[in-house]
Amino acid sequence: xxxxxxxxxxxxxxxxxxxxxxxxxxxxxxxxxxxxxxxxxxxxxxxxxxxxxxxxxxxxxxxxxxxxxxxxxxxxxxxxxxxxxxxxxxxxxxxxxxxxxxxxxxxxxxxxxxxxxxxxxxxxxxxxxxxxxxxxxxxxxxxxxxxxxxxxxxxxxxxxxxxxxxxxxxxxxxxxxxxxxxxxxxxxxxxxxxxxxxxxxxxxxxxxxxxxxx
Amino acid sequence: xxxxxxxxxxxxxxxxxxxxxxxxxxxxxxxxxxxxxxxxxxxxxxxxxxxxxxxxxxxxxxxxxxxxxxxxxxxxxxxxxxxxxxxxxxxxxxxxxxxxxxxxxxxxxxxxxxxxxxxxxxxxxxxxxxxxxxxxxxxxxxxxxxxxxxxxxxxxxxxxxxxxxxxxxxxxxxxxxxxxxxxxxxxxxxxxxxxxxxxxxxxxxxxxxxxxxxxxxxxxxxxxxxxxxxxxxxxxxxxxxxxxxxxxxxxxxxxxxxxxxxxxxxxxxxxxxxxxxxxxxxxxxxxxxxxxxxxxxxxxxxxxxxxxxxxxxxxxxxxxxxxxxxxxxxxxxxxxxxxxxxxxxxxxxxxxxxxxxxxxxxxxxxxxxxxxxxxxxxxxxxxxxxxxxxxxxxxxxxxxxxxxxxxxxxxxxxxxxxxxxxxxxxxxxxxxxxxxxxxxxxxxxxxxxxxxxxxxxxxxxxxxxxxxxxxxxxxxxxxxxxxxxxxxxxxxxxxxxxxxxxxxxxxxxxxxxxxxxxxxxxxxxxxxxxxxxxxxxxxxxxxxxxxxxxxxxxxxxxxxxxxxxxxxxxxxxxxxxxxxxxxxxxxxxxxxxxxxxxxxxxxxxxxxxxxxxxxxxxxxxxxxxxxxxxxxxxxxxxxxxxxxxx
Numbered sequence: 063x064x065x066x067x068x069x070x071x072x073x074x075x076x077x078x079x080x081x082x083x084x085x086x087x088x089x090x091x092x093x094x095x096x097x098x099x100x101x102x103x104x105x106x107x108x109x110x111x112x113x114x115x116x117x118x119x120x121x122x123x124x125x126x127x128x129x130x131x132x133x134x135x136x137x138x139x140x141x142x143x144x145x146x147x148x149x150x151x152x153x154x155x156x157x158x159x160x161x162x163x164x165x166x167x168x169x170x171x172x173x174x175x176x177x178x179x180x181x182x183x184x185x186x187x188x189x190x191x192x193x194x195x196x197x198x199x200x201x202x203x204x205x206x207x208x209x210x211x212x213x214x215x216x217x218x219x220x221x222x223x224x225x226x227x228x229x230x231x232x233x234x235x236x237x238x239x240x241x242x243x244x245x246x247x248x249x250x251x252x253x254x255x256x257x258x259x260x261x262x263x264x265x266x267x268x269x270x271x272x273x274x275x276x
Numbered sequence: 277x278x279x280x281x282x283x284x285x286x287x288x289x290x291x292x293x294x295x296x297x298x299x300x301x302x303x304x305x306x307x308x309x310x311x312x313x314x315x316x317x318x319x320x321x322x323x324x325x326x327x328x329x330x331x332x333x334x335x336x337x338x339x340x341x342x343x344x345x346x347x348x349x350x351x352x353x354x355x356x357x358x359x360x361x362x363x364x365x366x367x368x369x370x371x372x373x374x375x376x377x378x379x380x381x382x383x384x385x386x387x388x389x390x391x392x393x394x395x396x397x398x399x400x401x402x403x404x405x406x407x408x409x410x411x412x413x414x415x416x417x418x419x420x421x422x423x424x425x426x427x428x429x430x431x432x433x434x435x436x437x438x439x440x441x442x443x444x445x446x447x448x449x450x451x452x453x454x455x456x457x458x459x460x461x462x463x464x465x466x467x468x469x470x471x472x473x474x475x476x477x478x479x480x481x482x483x484x485x486x487x488x489x490x491x492x493x494x495x496x497x498x499x500x501x502x503x504x505x506x507x508x509x510x511x512x513x514x515x516x517x518x519x520x521x522x523x524x525x526x527x528x529x530x531x532x533x534x535x536x537x538x539x540x541x542x543x544x545x546x547x548x549x550x551x552x553x554x555x556x557x558x559x560x561x562x563x564x565x566x567x568x569x570x571x572x573x574x575x576x577x578x579x580x581x582x583x584x585x586x587x588x589x590x591x592x593x594x595x596x597x598x599x600x601x602x603x604x605x606x607x608x609x610x611x612x613x614x615x616x617x618x619x620x621x622x623x624x625x626x627x628x629x630x631x632x633x634x635x636x637x638x639x640x641x642x643x644x645x646x647x648x649x650x651x652x653x654x655x656x657x658x659x660x661x662x663x664x665x666x667x668x669x670x671x672x673x674x675x676x677x678x679x680x681x682x683x684x685x686x687x688x689x690x691x692x693x694x695x696x697x698x699x700x701x702x703x704x705x706x707x708x709x710x711x712x713x714x715x716x717x718x719x720x721x722x723x724x725x726x727x728x729x730x731x732x733x734x735x736x737x738x739x740x741x742x743x744x745x746x747x748x749x750x751x752x753x754x755x756x757x758x759x760x761x762x763x764x765x766x767x768x769x770x771x772x773x774x775x776x777x778x779x780x781x782x783x784x785x786x787x788x789x790x791x792x793x794x795x796x797x798x799x800x801x802x803x804x805x806x807x808x809x810x811x812x813x814x815x816x817x818x819x820x821x822x823x824x825x826x827x828x829x830x831x832x833x834x835x836x837x838x839x840x841x842x843x844x845x846x847x848x849x850x851x852x853x854x855x856x857x858x859x860x861x862x863x864x865x866x867x868x869x870x871x872x873x874x875x876x877x878x879x880x881x882x883x884x885x886x887x888x889x890x891x892x893x894x895x896x897x898x899x900x901x902x903x904x905x906x907x908x909x910x911x912x913x914x915x916x917x918x919x920x921x922x
Binding site: 184227228229230231232233234235236238239240241247249250251256257258259260261262263264267 | 336337371374478515524536550554555654659661665765
């Protein structure tokens with residue numbers, strides 16, 4: 063079995079699991095190019111365990127899959143936020159990236175992007191060594207709004223919250239991707255300027271608003 | 277049915293000024309059914325047919341997140357012919373466009389009013405109005421409402437307003453769902469498309485409206501299935517997707533009609549606004565504001581006005597006259613006592629509420645109105661947000677807390693503007709526990725002036741630290757969440773005196789209607805307790821605590837019992853003791869700590885029951901009562917142990 067194929071299969075099993083599906087049939091239905099034999103092969107390599115009708119990632123498989131998914135989603139963020147590639151082309155491009163990124167390069171990209179928490183489609187990006195250490199040696203292009211200094215400004219790239227009411231409130235105040243925000247002051251409370259309007263907000267909300275440094 | 281012209285717009289865009297220009301002198305302010313939200317209506321003189329203008333509360337979106345927003349949305353959903361005027365702060369046009377497209381989607385006749393056009397011009401904002409009106413397929417008028425500029429054009433536009441043909445395409449998935457859902461329910465006062473989009477965006481209130489329209493359960497279920505089907509296919513909440521598409525469309529519109537150079541505008545007022553929330557100057561400015569309010573409310577209101585009313589008007593005229601008149605008319609002692617005795621309705625109840633409390637509360641409401649209209653209060657929230665977060669609240673709770681310094685009862689009503697139940701409960705508790713109302717503060721300052729400055733620091737140090745302690749513990753114990761702190765900060769403006777006066781009069785009217793009868797009731801209960809000897813019994817029962825634990829003269833227990841009815845009644849009783857030379861410095865501080873932390877006045881207690889329920893209100897009182905005594909006892913012990921001289 064080719065390495066690429068293993069990667070694709072682990073990736074599929076991971077994303078299906080994210081959606082709460084772990085039955086062998088679900089996997090086979092999701093991608094017709096795989097059959098039961100290829101899953102058996104994967105099991106032979108020690109990446110998965112077949113338990114009845116369920117397929118479970120082993121610790122080794124989980125680590126490998128997590129890495130691939132992380133590369134894929136980081137690539138998507140890079141393409142979308144920095145290189146501004148159109149959404150339709152994201153998927154195919156990211157698929158090629160995921161196999162060639164070494165973990166050092168992935169961490170560098172992750173740092174550059176300000177350790178993003180989710181991909182453009184809203185799926186979770188798992189933490190790499192760089193996020194855990196939160197090293198910021200490479201100055202990030204995309205940073206949380208809370209990290210800007212007073213009188214610095216940035217263009218909102220994305221808002222990483224699935225907190226419904228918070229998103230709606232931010233949107234209705236005019237804070238959404240594409241608008242430019244300037245930090246007016248940080249103490250005693252963060253105040254930002256947006257067009258001709260000043261908005262005060264808590265730091266933990268500003269942690270979720272990612273901006274491209276302007 | 278009368279045609280309604282509904283003014284709608286974001287907060288702070290000058291809707292009420294536009295409203296005043298469109299209507300005559302006679303307007304009706306009323307609560308929207310089932311809410312505390314005020315809606316103003318007036319006759320539209322300029323329309324040929326009989327129409328009325330409705331001023332709705334300020335909103336940021338038609339998907340309601342607060343009671344205000346729900347009311348505004350519900351006004352649009354009412355039956356009957358309507359025309360919408362969307363009032364926009366011209367300098368912040370891009371932000372208002374979100375609401376504009378939502379309004380346009382309702383399919384109601386609409387016209388736009390780009391107000392405060394002068395502020396926009398000062399800030400080098402230019403708007404291509406013709407192009408905007410072309411894109412949105414609706415008339416736009418630029419106005420400066422405060423100077424009556426552009427109103428004629430607006431009136432002409434309202435009269436000929438029509439539904440707009442502007443439409444946003446939300447992509448196949450959402451559009452399909454919209455089409456499917458529209459076929460399920462019958463006609464509605466606003467377009468089906470708008471209703472569907474609100475349903476998809478997760479507006480549960482909309483579902484209730486459909487139910488009220490008589491839509492059967494199985495059809496509602498059908499709608500739910502379509503909504504949840506769409507939800508399961510999307511990675512992000514649908515409201516976010518809809519908003520994303522809307523704002524992409526809005527970005528395109530504002531790119532083509534709106535030009536501005538950000539951050540070049542400087543003015544003295546803006547400078548003051550900036551300084552008042554800066555970490556360096558913010559607190560000194562806060563102290564200045566406090567000092568000015570103290571001078572106005574404490575010195576002018578509680579000192580000069582009260583002296584004049586109490587000593588001159590009541591002391592020299594009303595009470596002696598009443599005594600003379602009643603002495604002639606009523607031969608019975610008991611009836612005379614009821615009116616003019618020690619606890620008489622006229623000598624105590626009326627004198628107290630009209631001569632002492634009214635001027636203090638009245639001047640406080642004027643000061644509060646000025647602070648409110650100047651735009652200072654949101655800046656105060658910013659300064660105090662951090663400390664409020666320690667007690668499970670956030671900067672938004674500054675408003676009820678500051679109002680509590682005027683009247684705790686009114687402030688407890690205002691706690692419903694807070695977002696979560698937890699915050700409302702904590703705010704209610706802290707108001708009842710430690711925020712002295714203006715009447716009580718007046719008496720407290722009077723007493724403190726008689727002892728050393730150290731006493732002032734000890735008193736407020738103890739009160740503030742106890743409030744923080746109790747708030748902190750409550751925030752850990754009570755279940756639930758603190759809400760997000762996101763507020764818009766309006767520019768600093770010079771308040772319009774007429775507006776402040778109208779607001780003050782409305783608040784005083786409320787005070788007379790709600791609070792004065794309770795003072796009377798309180799006085800009456802005191803009178804009965806006195807006559808039946810109950811007062812004496814309670815005094816005896818309480819005196820071991822008062823004389824033993826707190827080392828106060830036994831007469832002070834009377835003050836505490838009266839404090840049950842009004843905290844400031846109680847403080848006034850202590851004041852009399854002090855003037856009679858019966859309280860030492862330590863005794864003054866200890867008694868003030870106890871009476872300040874003491875249970876709230878009877879009016880406040882009723883409002884607590886109304887707002888939080890009987891159980892919660894009783895639990896709070898059951899906690900506060902012993903807590904106040906214990907803190908007083910500990911303080912007494914420490915002060916005497918250390919041997920402080922006050």
